[in-house]
Structures are given as C-alpha cells and as structure tokens.
Amino acid sequence: MSELRAVMSALEAGFDDYIEAIRTAIRIPSVSKTGQGLDEMAAWLVTQLQLLGAEATLEEGQIAPIVFGSLRSPGAKRTLLFYDLYDVQPADQQHWVSPPFAAEISRDGKLIGRGAFNSKGPLIGFLNVLRAFNKAGVELPVNLVFVIEGEEEIGSPSLEPFLRKRADLLRDCDAAFIPYLGTNAAGKTIVRLGFKGLMMLKLGVRGGEWGGPAERDIHAMHSGWLASPANELVSALASLQSRDGKLSVEGIASGLDPDPDDQALLADAASSFDKQAWLTELGARRFKYDAGPEDLLRHLLFDSTLNIDGMWVGDTPPGVEPPTHLAGHANAVLDLRLVPGMTVEATANALRRHLDLHGFGHVELEVTSAYPASKTSVREPVVDALLKSCRRHTNDLTVYPIHAGAAPMHLFTEVLGIPYAFGGVGHGANAHAPNEYLDVASMRDFMAATADFLFEFGAH
C-alpha cells in the first residue's frame, strides 16, 4: 500500500472520531470579542499538538495566547508554517436553530456551531490529518511549524509582534499554509490567492462645544434649535459612501483595477459563475449591481467597502422603546475592507480629513485595529501544490485572484517574506452569522485533499 493510500485508509477508519474532535473544539466557546474561553481553548490545542508528538507552548498575546509549536519529520526537506485561528465571533445576539456552542449535527448532515466553518472545522480537520499519518505509521512529508492565534476576529493585534519576535526561526519556513473549507453550496471549490485588509472603526458623536445636548439627553422638542448627535452621525455616515455603498472619500480608492493576470483569473472565474448558487448560499435575492458575472466578481473582490456593523442613538437596546429624546450621543462600529495598494495610515488619514473637510470635525473617529491586503502568485510552489491536490478531489475548482474576506496574511508575505497558500475542498457556510455550519460528509474530501497537499508540497 502506498503511503498516501495508508493515510487515506486511516482517515476513513477514524472518520467518526475526527468529527467528534471538531465538535469538542466547537463546544469550547472561545470568543475574542468578549474574552470568553480563550485560555481554555489554547490549552486544549497545546495538548492536541503534544499528543501528535509536537513541541507546543503558549506565547503571550494581548488578550489571548498564541499557540506556537513545531513537529519535525526526519526525512522532510521542506517546512510548512501552519497558521490558523482558534477564536470565533460572538453568537449570543443571534437566533440559531440549535445552540451555537452545542455542535449539534442536523438530520441533513450539517455540523452546526460557531466556528464550524470559521475556523475550527478546518483547524481541527488539519490536526486530524496529522493524527491519520501517525495512525498509519507514515512519516510526515514536511516539517511543520504551528502558529494558531486567538485574536483573529478582533484584528490580530498580537500576531505581528509575535511573528517579528520569532522572525529568525519563521523565515526559514518555505511557505505558510491556511486550510479552508473552500467548496460552496453548489459544489464549486474556490481557491483565493490573497486577502483584503481590514480596518475596524468607531464613529461617535457627542454633544459639546460644537452643539447638541452637552450634559445629558434632553427632550426631543428642542430639536428645533439644538443640533442632534444622531442626525450628525447619520449625515457623516451618508457622506462616506454612495447609495450603492461605494466609498466616496477623497484619497481612498473605491476599488482597484485588476492587472492583466488578475483580469484573466476573473474572466476564468466568471466563465463558471453560477449567480443563483451564490444568491442561495448568501440567502439573498439579488446583487446590488445589475451586472454580468465578471463585473459582479470584480465588485466583490476589488472594491473597498465600508460596512456598518452596529449603530446606536443613546443607550436604548434594540427592541426597547426609546425615550422621545434628543440623545447626547450616537455611535457606530464599522469595518472597512482594503484592497491591495491601500495603506492603513493613508486610509485613516483620508477618513479623518474627509470628516474635517465636510464639517464633521466633531465626529470622533477611532481605528481600533487595522491591517492591509496581501496577494500571492499562482506560480508559487505552495499554491501549485494546493491547486494540484485539490483538483484530485474535486472536478470543479476555480481560482480567485483575492478573497473578499480579510486576514492578516501580509504578515507572511511582507514581515516574513514567505509565500502562502489558503484553501481546501469541503463545504461550510454562514461565517459570522447564525447557523454557521460545516457539511460533515465533505470533511472526508477536506482531510484527504489536505493529506494529498502535504505529500505534494513535500515532494516539490
């Protein structure tokens, strides 16, 4: 039996255990926005790595430790830096069909839970593959270095300092790898060659010298002669983007024109674009542009976006009748997604300048976290290995030049100077949303393709 077939057999034999391991991880709620369960989750991961024979320790992070480990393989020539996250988004303000941290499996074979898709499914799925190598008695084809952080969902504040501290060691890695359940509901697998950047912003208006109620909320009848912080916030937000959500800030590109390589990838992706499958997966009826596939994909991938995550006038919770008042403060939390070429500093400066120039000098702007976009080349060996191995486990694979989602992968390409690959087959959905899930059966493909990838990259 070949080594590959031995590992595949072990994956098959242990499949139920491997799914249980994912459920166990989901049942440890590790919510970086609240701080819940982060230490517990990190300690659990260290134990898992040690059980695989790896060295593993916890390195200090701002609010969550970073799991740092290594697993050497005697005959391996290449070293892969495995990066993933063990934190998840909050779930308690949402309505789920089953409790978000119960990890229940629905009758149609969905493992439902916060983190199932983003990212405990692929994280534990990868560790499962390593267990299968162990079980099959097959040497790993690559050396592995593990960096698993618990602050990704709050903008990864500790990752860059950590990578810089360990740069001497980490720069020796040949490439970084981030697993992902890249198959959508229609069965199409997409591999993305980069990530947008992300800035988390707070906008706030508080009555003061400029006007409005400066000491307390007051009766709404005074809106005839006193300025409204709520209306100022609305006006400021409306000034930042057009009706269709295109950024309208001087000095911030509303999008990037793809270069010829990216344009070719876009055209190829558009040729197999299934509009209805996308809408079904998103739970949407129509896109905001009446455009063809290539234009739609370009908007998704190459537009910078400013999205309102939360907005409040005064202190009234949703569903509660507010006082009929001129509230002294109004606030919003936003995420701005940066395309390649935009720097964090220039973008922050442009936002502040826009507000000041448009008479919103009294609107407070706080950048709570930020990192730029990053892109990799389709010709990198690690990308080539990923695409080859994925194609052996799916007939329907598309390459996107970049991901609409954000991740701080510029830290690998810029800080460490190593390429990275991101992706995998297997299906999950509803990241950051209620009823996040992974398709249990598809984890067979995910784990098999990942094992295949390790052989492929090790042989490069």
Next chain:
Amino acid sequence: MSELRAVMSALEAGFDDYIEAIRTAIRIPSVSKTGQGLDEMAAWLVTQLQLLGAEATLEEGQIAPIVFGSLRSPGAKRTLLFYDLYDVQPADQQHWVSPPFAAEISRDGKLIGRGAFNSKGPLIGFLNVLRAFNKAGVELPVNLVFVIEGEEEIGSPSLEPFLRKRADLLRDCDAAFIPYLGTNAAGKTIVRLGFKGLMMLKLGVRGGEWGGPAERDIHAMHSGWLASPANELVSALASLQSRDGKLSVEGIASGLDPDPDDQALLADAASSFDKQAWLTELGARRFKYDAGPEDLLRHLLFDSTLNIDGMWVGDTPPGVEPPTHLAGHANAVLDLRLVPGMTVEATANALRRHLDLHGFGHVELEVTSAYPASKTSVREPVVDALLKSCRRHTNDLTVYPIHAGAAPMHLFTEVLGIPYAFGGVGHGANAHAPNEYLDVASMRDFMAATADFLFEFGAH
C-alpha cells in the same frame, strides 16, 4: 379673612404634606411605554379624587385606564375641564444621581424623580390646591371635571375616543385647563398658547427582493456586491432632512411663518430672551443657528422637526461589540413634530411619497401614533384668568404663541370646541431626561397661583 387668604393659609400649613403627596405619586412608576404600574397609579388617583369629595371612575383605555371624575360646587357658574397625564417616560436606560422612582430631595431642594416635572408635580400640585380649599372650608369657585390619562407619553391613543364618547357632557365645560411648572431655571415664567402635534414613526429596512441579506445576517465581506440595510437606512434618514435638521420632504412644511399676532408675541418674548439661561437649562453650549433671539425662538416654536430617538443595526445592544456582519435589518424610531396647518394624513402621505420617489420603496414606514398641533387665543377668558393669576405670583412672565412640546390639545379645541389654558408658575426641568426634577420651594408659588386662577376664572 378672605376666602383667597384662607386657602393660601391652608396651602402654607399643609405644605410638607403636599410635597409628600407628590413624592408618593412619583414612587408609583407608571411607564406607558412598558405598561408598568399604570393600573396602580390610576387606582391611586381615583382614591385621591374621592377623598376630595369628587365622583371618580376608571374608563377603559388602550393600555391604561383614563381617570374620569367630577366635583360640583353649589355656587359655581363655570365648569373647568381639568386635563393631565399620570404616565411617565422610561428611565431605566439612563444614569440618574438618585433612583428615578425614589423621589429623593437633594440638598439644594430639588425633588428628583421621573414625572416630578412631567407631570406628576403639577398634577398632584393641583389636587393639593383642592385639598387646601377643603381644609380651609372654602367652596370651590368653579365646577371641575377631571380627565387624567395614562397614555400621553405614547401618543394618547385612547383620549380622542373617550372624549368623543363623553362629548355631550364635556362640551358643557367652559374651558379646559392643564397645569404646568412654567418657570425656567432663570426665574422666567412662560405661558404657551398652543402645542405642536406629534407623529411617532418607525423606519425599518429588511433585506428582501430589493436586495441585501434576505434570510439571515451574513459576513461583512459580501458588502462589495450585496446591498446593506444599514446603509439604506442611513441614506433614507439623510434624505429626509438637511444637515441642520430642517425637514427636506416635498409636501411637508419645514416650518410655519408666524402670523402678525404670533410675530408680536415672538418679538415680545425675544425682548427678554436670555440665551445663556436657556443654554444652561438645556445643558448645551450653543444653538444650531447663529441667529438673534427672535429667529431662535421662531426655529424652536415654528419649525417642524424630525428627531431620531433610537437607531439600531441588527440586534446588538449598545456597548456590546457587534459581529462584523452585513446585518439583515436596520431600524429607527423617530418623532416628527407638526406645526399648525400640517395634517397627520398629508404628512404621512408625504413621507411615504418621498421615500418612494427617492428609491426607498423598500424602506418600511409605520406611523405608530399621531395628532396635529393646536393653538388658542390670548383673548380667551381662561387664558386671561391664567395670565392674570400668574402675574400676581411672578414679575417675569412671557407669553409664547405655541409650545415646542406636543400635546393632543386639538382634542379640546377641535373635538369638544372649547378653549384651553396651559401653564403656571413653579420650576422643574429635564423632562424625558435623566435627573428630572421640580424645585420644592417653587411649589408654594405654583399652588398659590393655581388657587388664584380658580378664583379668577370662577369670577369671570
């Protein structure tokens, strides 16, 4: 001793008891927006009226009973319809120096509590005056009919049906009277000859056929190609008014040009306008217009206003970090204040038409309650009696042609066809806001002037 002096002596002798009665009423939280304590408060009022020798019953309201009573005086020729409210605004989402329903008295003589100013202070203050007549053995100079509702702070949905049902009886009243603590922090007493109208509105955007996330909140990365309900709400709100909060809706007057009588009253009011005293009372640093006193007052009194009371994206409470999501719904609660001449129906139609014409057909608009403005003449006997009696208890009285606040007084002038007077001396502040209070010492003036008013109107 004259009857007036006998009543004044009784008011003085019983003063502490009378303040305690106000505190007792404040300690019954009767919040119409939540339904809390309304029945208890209504029952307590019936008992108070019965102790005064009045007939009193509870008439059914939509969520709170209406206290309906009458107190005949054998020698009186005139009948006064006493109107007030026993409900209050919510207070639990605000920060107070002492608990809002504890009715504590501060070291500087402020009785602090929700309803102290709006309107349990003047309501119980009026009943105290009747107690003093009893105590002094003085016949009331007028017959009284009591209509005290518990739904004013939610737009008085039951008042009009009740008044129409009892119209035959109520039309025989000579005038209506609504007491008020009309003295501001600077010692100036203002009597207003009318009220703006009020429409409570809900604006909501939910993803659907028009676009946006139609089935659930989704990851914020999709804002590049999916519409955002939050951004639609912001755009719709921004379209309804200008930066300075002037309504910009076709078919809705942004304000009313005062007629010559009102202009004269405005000019007189402006002559004694103390800008700094107003700003101090409002806890504000500047008005939104750099204008003279007459213009400022015209904005306050004759502008229609649209104020955002509450606004939410998704279901995240204030102070909680929201998911980085494209939320499927966004909502706002607003109050629109109508000036005389604006009808509820035409205003609602104009709002809907505006939204439709500006591409916001998918923005849901709900009018949850509404009534128009009303104005009375300075030459009405009941107004004349109020002004005369107030002037005997203050040297600084100004007449405003209308109130910036709203109350459904059109029901008296239009439905019953009787004039009304609204006002009184005595100081309180922070209606609908934290640390609402009345000045304890000033209740002496309030009660004395009110007794004086009853004699004055009875003698007319």
